[in-house]
Amino acid sequence: MRYVIERMTMADLPRITEIEKLAYPTSQWPTSAYRRELQDNNWAHYIVVRDTVIAQRLQAQEGDLTQTAPRRAFPFAFLQPRPQASEAQLQSIVGYAGLWLMVDEAHVTTIATHPSVRRRGLGELLLVALIDIGYEIGARWMTLEVRVSNEPAKALYHKYGFKIVSTRPRYYSDNNEDAYIMWTDEITTPAYRQMFAEHKTALFERLKQESTVAG
Ligand SMILES: CC(C)(COP(=O)(O)OP(=O)(O)OC[C@H]1O[C@@H](n2cnc3c(N)ncnc32)[C@H](O)[C@@H]1OP(=O)(O)O)[C@@H](O)C(=O)NCCC(=O)NCCS
Known part of the structure; x- marks a missing residue:
């Protein structure tokens, strides 16, 4: 398949910050918040979705970067190099997502x-990957907050069985907008598993077809 899900790493953060500014123009998490999440939060799970077609195209342009990595001069020569990603590795990241596990509840953060890849099923792919992580780490419910005006996100969550359970008034400080708190039913029930499996199969079929068309 053209798109792959990977664990987010520190080296990805410049690109995460870039997308964050576009995705949340009025209320971004700073890069330091993601750094803390990756370094210090044992209950957090962050992923990225990578477009392998973009990765291959840019890698071909870049050539073999390992040959050109600069050496550190004495006295820093003995230090491990900082994790750094090539331009191809960074630019091929087209989305990301995360959750925290609290006991048996997975909170989508x-x-x-x-914006250039919206409506291609990639937001859905990320949500599917988060729910799969939820299963792996023993979550029984998934929950999240969403701006009441965020129609694309609400539609995505609704598709995967999230329901509005309550409202948190003026939750977002940038414009005092309310948040809906959404919860799934228990994800371990046969009914949820079946709904999830059906949507996931349809999504993978769609993404496979798009990959074939894209070559
Ligand atoms: C929400 C977001 C992640 C969706 O990403 P995406 O890659 O466009 O989503 P997909 O193409 O996978 O769409 C999956 C489903 O979401 C819903 N959806 C996505 N965009 C939609 C839109 N503009 N209008 C209505 N429904 C939409 C649909 O139900 C869609 O399923 P379908 O393809 O069967 O119609 C994306 O719009 C985004 O990054 N928004 C900014 C950040 C944000 O608001 N995040 C949510 C915070 S709570």
């Missing part, structure tokens, strides 16, 4: 795709 963020989900965003680059």
